[in-house]
Structures are given as C-alpha cells and as structure tokens.
Amino acid sequence: xxxxxxxxxxxxxxxxxxxxxxxxxxxxxxxxxxxxxxxxxxxxxxxxxxxxxxxxxxxxxxxxxxxxxxxxxxxxxxxxxxxxxxxxxxxxxxxxxxxxxxxxxxxxxxxxxxxxxxxxxxxxxxxxxxxxxxxxxxxxxxxxxxxxxxxxxxxxxxxxxxxxxxxxxxxxxxxxxxxxxxxxxxxxxxxxxxxxxxxxxxxxxxxxxxxxxxxxxxxxxxxxxxxxxxxxxxxxxxxxxxxxxxxxxxxxxxxxxxxxxxxxxxxxxxxxxxxxxxxxxxxxxxxxxxxxxxxxxxxxxxxxxxxxxxxxxxxxxxxxxxxxxxxxxxxxxxxxxxxxxxxxxxxxxxxxxxxxxxxxxxxxxxxxxxxxxxxxxxxxxxxxxxxxxxxxxxxxxxxxxxxxxxxxxxxxxxxxxxxxxxxxxxxxxxxxxxxxxxxxxxxxxxxxxxxxxxxxxxxxxxxxxxxxxxxxxxxxxxxx
Amino acid sequence: xxxxxxxxxxxxxxxxxxxxxxxxxxxxxxxxxxxxxxxxxxxxxxxxxxxxxxxxxxxxxxxxxxxxxxxxxxxxxxxxxxxxxxxxxxxxxxxxxxxxxxxxxxxxxxxxxxxxxxxxxxxxxxxxxxxxxxxxxxxxxxxxxxxxxxxxxxxxxxxxxxxxxxxxxxxxxxxxxxxxxxxxxxxxxxxxxxxxxxxxxxxxxxxxxxxxxxxxxxxxxxxxxxxxxxxxxxxxxxxxxxxxxxxxxxxxxxxxxxxxxxxxxxxxxxxxxxxxxxxxxxxxxxxxxxxxxxxxxxxxxxxxxxxxxxxxxxxxxxxxxxxxxxxxxxxxxxxxxxxxxxxxxxxxxxxxxxxxxxxxxxxxxxxxxxxxxxxxxxxxxxxxxxxxxxxxxxxxxxxxxxxxxxxxxxxxxxxxxxxxxxxxxxxxxxxxxxxxxxxxxxxxxxxxxxxxxxxxxxxxxxxxxxxxxxxxxxxxxxxxxxxxxxxxxxx
Numbered sequence: 001x002x003x004x005x006x007x008x009x010x011x012x013x014x015x016x017x018x019x020x021x022x023x024x025x026x027x028x029x030x031x032x033x034x035x036x037x038x039x040x041x042x043x044x045x046x047x048x049x050x051x052x053x054x055x056x057x058x059x060x061x062x063x064x065x066x067x068x069x070x071x072x073x074x075x076x077x078x079x080x081x082x083x084x085x086x087x088x089x090x091x092x093x094x095x096x097x098x099x100x101x102x103x104x105x106x107x108x109x110x111x112x113x114x115x116x117x118x119x120x121x122x123x124x125x126x127x128x129x130x131x132x133x134x135x136x137x138x139x140x141x142x143x144x145x146x147x148x149x150x151x152x153x154x155x156x157x158x159x160x161x162x163x164x165x166x167x168x169x170x171x172x173x174x175x176x177x178x179x180x181x182x183x184x185x186x187x188x189x190x191x192x193x194x195x196x197x198x199x200x201x202x203x204x205x206x207x208x209x210x211x212x213x214x215x216x217x218x219x220x221x222x223x224x225x226x227x228x229x230x231x232x233x234x235x236x237x238x239x240x241x242x243x244x245x246x247x248x249x250x251x252x253x254x255x256x257x258x259x260x261x262x263x264x265x266x267x268x269x270x271x272x273x274x275x276x277x278x279x280x281x282x283x284x285x286x287x288x289x290x291x292x293x294x295x296x297x298x299x300x301x302x303x304x305x306x307x308x309x310x311x312x313x314x315x316x317x318x319x320x321x322x323x324x325x326x327x328x329x330x331x332x333x334x335x336x337x338x339x340x341x342x343x344x345x346x347x348x349x350x351x352x353x354x355x356x357x358x359x360x361x362x363x364x365x366x367x368x369x370x371x372x373x374x375x376x377x378x379x380x381x382x383x384x385x386x387x388x389x390x391x392x393x394x395x396x397x398x399x400x401x402x403x404x405x406x407x408x409x410x411x412x413x414x415x416x417x418x419x420x421x422x423x424x425x426x427x428x429x430x431x432x433x434x435x436x437x438x439x440x441x442x443x444x445x446x447x448x449x450x451x452x453x454x455x456x457x458x459x460x461x462x463x464x465x466x467x468x469x470x471x472x473x474x475x476x477x478x479x480x
Numbered sequence: 481x482x483x484x485x486x487x488x489x490x491x492x493x494x495x496x497x498x499x500x501x502x503x504x505x506x507x508x509x510x511x512x513x514x515x516x517x518x519x520x521x522x523x524x525x526x527x528x529x530x531x532x533x534x535x536x537x538x539x540x541x542x543x544x545x546x547x548x549x550x551x552x553x554x555x556x557x558x559x560x561x562x563x564x565x566x567x568x569x570x571x572x573x574x575x576x577x578x579x580x581x582x583x584x585x586x587x588x589x590x591x592x593x594x595x596x597x598x599x600x601x602x603x604x605x606x607x608x609x610x611x612x613x614x615x616x617x618x619x620x621x622x623x624x625x626x627x628x629x630x631x632x633x634x635x636x637x638x639x640x641x642x643x644x645x646x647x648x649x650x651x652x653x654x655x656x657x658x659x660x661x662x663x664x665x666x667x668x669x670x671x672x673x674x675x676x677x678x679x680x681x682x683x684x685x686x687x688x689x690x691x692x693x694x695x696x697x698x699x700x701x702x703x704x705x706x707x708x709x710x711x712x713x714x715x716x717x718x719x720x721x722x723x724x725x726x727x728x729x730x731x732x733x734x735x736x737x738x739x740x741x742x743x744x745x746x747x748x749x750x751x752x753x754x755x756x757x758x759x760x761x762x763x764x765x766x767x768x769x770x771x772x773x774x775x776x777x778x779x780x781x782x783x784x785x786x787x788x789x790x791x792x793x794x795x796x797x798x799x800x801x802x803x804x805x806x807x808x809x810x811x812x813x814x815x816x817x818x819x820x821x822x823x824x825x826x827x828x829x830x831x832x833x834x835x836x837x838x839x840x841x842x843x844x845x846x847x848x849x850x851x852x853x854x855x856x857x858x859x860x861x862x863x864x865x866x867x868x869x870x871x872x873x874x875x876x877x878x879x880x881x882x883x884x885x886x887x888x889x890x891x892x893x894x895x896x897x898x899x900x901x902x903x904x905x906x907x908x909x910x911x912x913x914x915x916x917x918x919x920x921x922x923x924x925x926x927x928x929x930x931x932x933x934x935x936x937x938x939x940x941x942x943x944x945x946x947x948x949x950x951x952x953x954x955x956x957x958x959x960x961x962x963x964x965x966x967x968x969x970x971x
Contacts, residue, residue: 042583046803048576048684049563049585051717083799083846085823092802145807274846276855279689279796282718 010163017194024153025052036146044151046090061185066103096128121160326365335372370403483508502553506535522641557647572616575830585682603637611904632662639666657908660920664883664933675915676721679714687793704728731944737771742876746782785910791858798842887930
C-alpha cells in the first residue's frame with residue numbers, strides 16, 4: 001500500500017498564555033522576560049504555607065475564548081490538582097481543571113484550500129497555570145530554575161481528532177490564534193512561547209472506522225515545525241505499519257534541527273497524575289448575568305468582519321479571508337481605509353505588495369511595524385499622483401525598516417513624482433530623439449512601441465515621472 | 481504570685497492599672513523558659529532574648545503614646561508550622577530544619593499589628609501528623625503534669641508551654657484534634673474554630689480542607705480574646721469566609737439556662753476510658769444543675785468518621801507535601817547523581833516514618849483505580865457526616881463529648897503502633913470533617929492526677945455559644961486551682 005492509502009488523524013491541544021496583568025493565583029506580573037526569579041513571590045515560588053487566590057480576569061478571558069469558539073459555558077466549575085514532580089513545578093502539582101472545565105463542546109470553522117468549510121470540534125477549554133523554566137547549563141554541571149513564568153495563566157484548548165492533514169492543522173491553529181488575538185485574551189507570540197501546541201497524530205487506512213494508536217508531540221511553537229513534524233511523524237507511522245510493526249502510544253519530542261521525532265519517556269513511567277479537587281480553592285460559580293455581560297463585551301470576531309468586508313465593501317471572499325485572518329492586518333486595513341477613503345486600493349495594496357513582502361521576508365502579519373495611518377497616507381500619495389506605484393513599493397520597503405510618515409520618506413529620498421509639464425516634455429523629447437526606430441515602428445502601426453518609450457522615460461526619471469502624463473504626451477508628440 | 485501564673489486578661493488588667501510593665505512580663509517569661517524548658521522541651525526555637533529587647537521598645541513607644549493596643553507587649557508562643565518572617569519554621573521536621581520563612585502568616589501579621597511579642601516556635605508532631613508530639617524530629621516534649629507522659633499532639637509544644645507557664649497563651653493548629661487533644665492532656669483550654677473563620681495563609685498545609693489555626697489558653701476568657709484577634713476574612717485565603725466580625729468577649733456570660741446540650745452516645749462507648757467517661761458525665765450533670773437541658777442523642781456515622789478522616793487528610797497531605805522536593809528550599813540529600821535520586825533520597829532522608837506513611841496512604845487513595853473506592857467514597861461519607869451534624873444542631877445548641885478517650889499516656893507506649901495513635905483522634909476528627917467549631921475545656925483530674933478535658937461542639941460559626949457554655953462551666957467550677965505537680969505553681 002502507498003502513503004495515499006492512509007489517512008492522518010490529528011487533534012491539537014493548544015496552550016495560550018493569557019494576557020492578564022497578573023498571574024493566575026498571585027499578584028506577580030505576567031510580563032515576559034526579566035532577570036530570573038524577579039517576577040515571583042512566596043505564592044508562585046510555593047513557599048510552605050502559601051495559598052492560591054484565583055485571578056477573576058483569568059476566568060473572564062477563558063469564557064471569552066469559549067464564547068468566541070461557540071462553546072457551552074459551565075455554570076459550575078472548579079480547579080483540580082495535577083500531581084507530578086518536576087523542578088519547574090514548584091508545588092509538585094499544577095492547578096488545572098479535570099472534570100469540570102469552564103468551556104465545553106465548541107467548534108472553530110476553517111476554510112481549506114478547495115474553499116470548503118469545515119468545523120473543527122473543540123472538546124473543552126480549561127484554565128491552568130504555566131510552569132517555570134529550566135535553564136540547563138551547557139557543560140552539564142546542572143540546571144537552574146527560573147520561576148518568572150510559574151503561575152502565568154494559560155488556557156488549554158483541546159480539539160477533537162477532526163484534523164486530517166498538516167495543512168488543516170496549520171489552518172486550525174492559525175484560526176485559533178486569530179480568534180484569541182481578536183478577543184484580546186492572548187498576545188499569541190509563538191516565539192515567546194505564549195502560544196504552543198501539543199499535537200496528537202495517528203494514521204489509519206482510508207475507510208477504517210477506528211482510530212490508530214496516537215503519539216503526542218509536545219510544546220510545538222512554530223507553524224513551520226508543526227507542519228514538518230506532522231509530515232515526518234505521519235510518514236514514520238505509515239512506514240512502521242507498512243513494515244508490519246505497531247505504533248507505541250508515547251510522547252515524542254520534535255527536533256527541529258534533525259527534522260525527526262524522538263521518544264521522550266520510558267514507557268514504564270506512565271504518569272498517574274492523581275487529579276483531585278484543589279481544597280485551597282472555592283468552586284467557581286457563574287451567573288447568567290455574568291456570562292451575558294462577557295458576551296456583550298466581546299469585540300467583532302473575524303467571521304463577522306469577513307462578512308462585512310464582502311457584503312459592505314465588496315471585497316472578494318479570498319481577499320476578505322486573508323485580511324481578516326490576522327487581527328493586526330485587519331485593523332491595519334480598517335485604519336488605512338478610514339484615512340484614505342479608498343478600501344479597494346488599500347486591500348489591493350495589502351493583497352499584492354504587502355503580502356509579497358511578508359512572504360519574501362518570512363514575516364507574520366503581526367510583525368508589520370508600520371501603522372494603518374502610515375499605510376493610508378501612502379495610498380493617498382498614490383491616489384493624488386504624488387508618487388507612482390513603483391515608488392510606492394520603495395516607500396513600503398522603507399516602512400518595513402523604519403516606519404515614519406510616507407511623505408517624509410518620499411521627500412528625504414527625492415521620490416516626488418514629476419508632474420510638471422515642461423519637465424516631462426523635456427524627457428519625452430529626449431527619449432524620442434534617442435529612439436527614432438521606435439518612433440518609426442509606432443508610426444508604422446506597431447502601437448506597442450509606445451509602451452517601450454514610456455518605459456525608457458520612466459527609467460530616465462528613476463520611476464518618478466507621472467505615467468499618465470507621459471503616456472499622453474508621447475501620444476501627442478507621436479501623432480504630430 | 482508570679483506574673484507568669486496570670487492569664488492574659490489578668491496581665492492586661494494589671495498593665496492598665498500600671499501595676500506591672502511590659503518589660504516585667506517579658507522578663508518573667510524569659511526566666512521561666514530559662515528554668516523550665518530543659519525539662520519540658522516545648523520549644524523548637526526560643527526568641528525570648530530578643531523578646532525582652534522588643535518588649536522594652538514597645539513599652540517606650542506605648543508610653544510615648546505611639547501604640548494604643550491593649551495587647552501590646554503581651555507574649556505569645558507559636559506552633560512551629562506557622563510562618564514567622566525571619567524565623568525558622570521547621571514543622572519539627574528534618575526537611576525544614578533550616579528553613580527561614582520569607583513571609584509572615586496572616587495571623588502573625590495580626591499579632592504584629594498589636595505589637596505582641598513572639599516568645600518562640602513550639603514543638604509539634606512532624607508536619608502536624610501525630611497525637612503525642614513524639615514524632616517531632618527534634619525532641620520529645622513532656623507533659624508538665626507528669627514528665628513521663630506525652631503532652632498530646634500535634635500541638636503538644638503549644639499546650640505544654642501554656643500549661644508550664646512558659647507562654648501565657650499560644651497558637652496551635654487543628655486538623656483532626658491537634659489543638660483540642662493536647663489541651664485536654666495538659667489541662668488547658670483549646671479551641672478549634674469553624675473552618676474558614678481564621679485565615680490559613682502561612683500555616684504549612686497538612687490537610688487543606690481540615691486545617692484551622694486556633695488558640696490554646698489558660699482559660700475561656702483568653703480564648704475569646706485571642707480568637708477576636710486572629711479571626712476574620714483574609715483575601716489571601718480563598719477558603720476564609722467574608723462574614724461580619726464578632727466580639728467574642730461579649731459572649732462570656734455566666735448563664736446556660738435553657739441551653740440544649742446533646743450527648744451523642746457513640747462518643748461514650750467502647751474505647752472511652754471509664755474515668756474519662758465518668759468525668760464528662762459529671763460535667764453534663766453540672767450543666768443540668770446550672771439550668772441547661774441535657775439529652776442523649778445519636779450520631780450514627782460517627783464510626784466512619786475516623787476512616788474518612790484518614791483518607792481525606794492523607795490524600796491532601798500527599799499532595800501538599802510534594803513541594804518538599806529538595807529543589808528550592810529544605811533538606812537536600814548529599815547522595816545523588818540524577819534528578820530522580822534528589823527526589824527519592826531527599827524525601828526518604830528528610831521525612832520521618834509517620835509522614836512517609838501518610839504520604840503513601842494518600843498517594844494510594846488518589847491513584848487511578850482506587851480513587852472512587854477511597855477518596856470519592858470518603859467525600860460522600862463526609863457529606864453524610866455534615867448532614868447528621870446539621871440534623872443534630874436543629875435540635876441542640878451544643879454537643880458534649882470527651883475530648884480524648886484517655887488521659888495523657890506514657891512516652892513511648894504508642895509511638896510504634898500507628899493504629900493505637902490514630903484512635904486518640906476518635907472524638908475529635910468528625911468536627912474537622914464537618915468544618916465545625918469545638919472547644920476543649922479541662923474539668924477534673926483522674927485518679928493518677930492527670931487532667932481530663934471535655935469537648936463542646938457547636939454549629940458553624942457558633943463560637944459565641946461555645947464560649948458562653950464553656951465560660952459558665954469555668955465560672956461555677958474550680959479546675960484552675962489544681963497545679964501541675966512538676967510546675968510547682970498555679971499555671
């Protein structure tokens with residue numbers, strides 16, 4: 001049998017750090033970085049005798065995430081202890097949620113390559129605390145514990161095994177990221193680990209009803225590694241099965257350098273987390289009114305924005321999809337359009353020039369450094385004929401490097417479009433004189449010679465000449 | 481009469497009348513500790529030297545009008561599982577032998593706010609697990625009434641120090657009887673408050689859903705005064721209750737007329753020493769004479785309380801004690817070559833036998849496959865116990881029982897028999913399971929001259945009723961005229 005005879009089945013456990021100001025069970029800052037063990041107090045360092053107090057914002061943010069992903073919100077919930085020993089876990093238990101999560105039974109809709117919509121079901125969303133970080137000495141002399149991150153609030157979003165390809169998994173994760181950004185509950189900075197995913201992968205023969213044995217890859221924090229890891233791991237599993245072997249249910253570590261997965265734990269070390277309700281914390285009870293108020297406070301979600309862009313602004317669905325996939329991009333679009341009043345021009349500029357730039361530099365939309373105002377002003381410069389579209393590309397490159405008002409960039413670099421009739425006429429006459437053959441061709445009926453002449457004039461003016469005026473003036477001269 | 485023989489309310493009176501000074505009190509206790517500690521061995525850490533200096537400073541500030549607390553300069557002893565900033569908090573364990581707390585428990589903040597003087601940290605069973613204080617890693621505290629006997633536990637150091645007049649009062653903690661039982665053994669008054677009345681922030685957790693800090697005092701008035709100080713909502717403890725604060729000294733009224741007292745017969749049955757039973761029945765008779773209505777009643781699930789208690793307490797303890805892993809603080813083994821060794825060897829060497837026994841019990845009952853049969857079932861029994869208490873309190877104002885089935889036993893007679901030791905909690909644990917308040921009050925001496933205590937159990941947040949009931953008994957009897965043989969003075 002070949003690879004094509006197998007189907008990949010995946011579920012994701014997405015961990016997102018919530019962007020509350022303080023930690024989940026104490027009032028230490030959640031800020032990333034800082035000298036080791038400076039964002040800590042007796043509570044998050046698990047000093048003997050300390051007690052957790054639940055940060056209400058964490059509950060609110062998790063419910064927001066649940067509402068934005070079509071979940072049922074619990075009216076009664078609780079915190080449980082997950083017991084295990086590890087040096088980054090100072091209490092030797094993580095306060096999490098076991099059988100009564102805040103949110104259950106939701107879904108996220110994705111649109112795959114063939115423009116088909118698919119609902120990825122969510123099992124649950126629960127709250128828990130992050131662990132600290134171990135800094136391993138490069139020379140093997142020991143490891144140091146940094147508890148700055150210990151107690152930073154997380155939500156874990158658990159999906160059903162509804163994903164069928166690496167591409168779908170990426171789309172799903174991008175969608176989840178986008179939703180969390182829209183509702184402003186997480187900054188989703190994957191490079192800082194504030195969004196990471198455990199990926200459960202299994203394969204089965206097409207047509208087979210039951211799932212295969214799954215493996216889990218933990219703490220993946222880039223789209224690229226997730227896609228690569230899924231591809232590698234699913235192929236590995238297929239190979240094992242094809243050779244008549246069996247898949248072991250185990251936790252794997254993905255190594256980005258070698259592009260392989262490795263077994264992480266001994267099998268006999270199967271963990272028994274001994275979950276039980278945390279007696280230090282009260283039950284979480286939520287009233288209808290409380291949930292209703294959170295619902296009312298939710299900002300516009302990507303689906304609704306998309307609909308608006310298509311129906312009200314008339315953007316093509318593809319464009320609307322791409323722009324709303326990132327809140328940052330969508331906000332940029334809205335602000336720029338508001339400034340220049342030309343939605344179409346802004347969306348075209350995003351879909352072509354900006355997207356191209358992001359792809360070339362391998363940047364994510366949220367890494368765009370300039371503001372919607374700056375983008376809007378750039379479009380105004382194009383619309384008013386102050387600069388040409390070719391100059392606009394150059395201005396965009398500068399905006400990515402050192403954003404400032406586009407007009408200033410244009411002035412500094414002497415990129416103002418030449419719209420002075422006398423100056424343009426001078427260029428036109430010069431080009432005609434230098435290209436007599438083209439003039440002859442044109443007069444002989446080869447109209448495309450005009451394009452060549454305009455191109456030469458543009459080259460002469462380093463792209464600054466007003467292309468409309470050039471065209472017009474060449475025509476006038478050639479028709480004489 | 482020496483200063484150290486006085487109750488706190490007597491000391492406060494004398495300070496008020498300027499008959500004594502704050503420094504006089506500190507000196508009196510310092511000398512007392514100096515002369516008696518070598519025999520009683522109640523302290524893990526003595527801070528008394530510092531205490532005299534501190535008292536002098538407080539006195540100056542009070543004279544200058546900067547402090548107006550009536551309790552300013554009053555000494556206190558603290559059980560060594562309550563965190564005092566800058567002082568060792570050992571839980572009487574090798575694990576925390578050198579652990580200095582970087583923060584104050586909420587009750588310590590309250591004590592500091594009154595400018596009281598902490599005389600020292602008091603011995604206990606390791607991590608509050610035990611009923612005799614013999615499981616302390618450091619020393620065996622003696623019962624001041626008979627130095628061959630245990631003071632009870634786990635707050636044995638606190639009860640013995642109060643009984644031996646080395647502190648005027650003390651804080652203990654009670655998970656299954658750890659305040660009441662040693663108070664009974666040492667002939668002093670011990671109160672376990674309603675769960676949620678006193679903040680647990682800063683008491684090293686044994687069993688979070690059962691632990692409460694409470695006062696151990698020479699009389700009921702002092703108990704009410706100390707509860708006034710330590711009770712109240714604390715935003716640092718999610719299980720503390722935000723309810724209106726009461727002034728418990730107002731409930732010190734000499735009147736039990738019409739008060740309904742229930743005698744649950746299960747607490748007077750098998751295993752209860754005949755002399756203890758007789759003494760408590762006499763207390764019941766006394767209450768009747770004073771105008772209370774006393775009636776026998778039944779608590780049918782009482783027999784299951786002990787098993788339920790040990791499952792819940794051990795389960796929570798097994799998780800609570802996970803943090804003692806040799807990584808950040810506390811004892812770390814010298815023998816390790818990898819992480820697993822650090823964990824296993826540090827915990828094997830750092831914890832005592834009883835603590836390890838309970839961690840294993842607790843780990844077992846929470847394990848997958850056993851959870852439903854043990855932990856979950858225990859939680860169900862717990863709610864049945866609560867319901868039975870609710871039913872009883874719809875009929876009675878308080879319940880009267882012995883505090884302990886026996887008087888203090890001899891050192892070394894039970895420490896190798898855990899089941900025998902666990903039976904010492906039989907009268908007290910159901911109170912913790914129900915989250916109820918209960919007070920142990922001394923009533924008489926047995927034929928060997930050892931104190932017997934009775935327990936009054938009240939409904940949730942009915943400490944005022946308990947105080948009134950206990951106070952009335954105290955006012956109409958004279959137990960405090962008895963003197964512990966060893967101490968040689970009225971305590």
